[in-house]
Amino acid sequence: GQNIDQPTEMTATEGAIVQINCTYQTSGFNGLFWYQQHAGEAPTFLSYNVLDGLEEKGRFSSFLSRSKGYSYLLLKELQMKDSASYLCAVLDSNYQLIWGAGTKLIIKP
């Protein structure tokens, strides 16, 4: 079966750095997405990785290792507004998005 694992919840301090991990086992791989979702709102796109390595975009970076079936989202200089759920999703061989359950990130002052 297809499976995506990410921690249920993480807590970090304002101004710090946090890394949210995602491991996946899917039938085929055509890329991995990270989305941010605030409570009661729809997800918003953060990043897309299809090749191994680190993609940096401002305070957010996303890393992919296809051989390990592993990705992480790195958030730097955390702000209170970063409190949200972060969803990892993999595009499988049928170009269908397989979603993780999401990681709820709590930022404390």
Add this chain to the structure above:
Amino acid sequence: GAVVSQHPSWVICKSGTSVKIECRSLDFQATTMFWYRQFPKQSLMLMATSNEGSKATYEQGVEKDKFLINHASLTLSTLTVTSAHPEDSSFYICSARPGTDSYEQYFGPGTRLTVT
């Protein structure tokens, strides 16, 4: 660019009635649209995939006669929840994918449905 709207943003209806939710891509043509359902503190659950001009493909366990999907044009898809029950109360989100090489999905703001 790449804006998707949903209407209504929230709706309350009585058990047994039907509710229609609209999803529109405002500044691009969406060859494929997706309908998701999300219960509190859970991740997105794909209900169905619709391509313009053809019948929707429903995920296993989703009743196609209860959740009617119509993708009548390249900018509009509708989801009708028929004979709604309280257990259908959920957050319904649509997303749209342009007919390009990109597989990114652009999400609508969601519709909160409460069935009393």
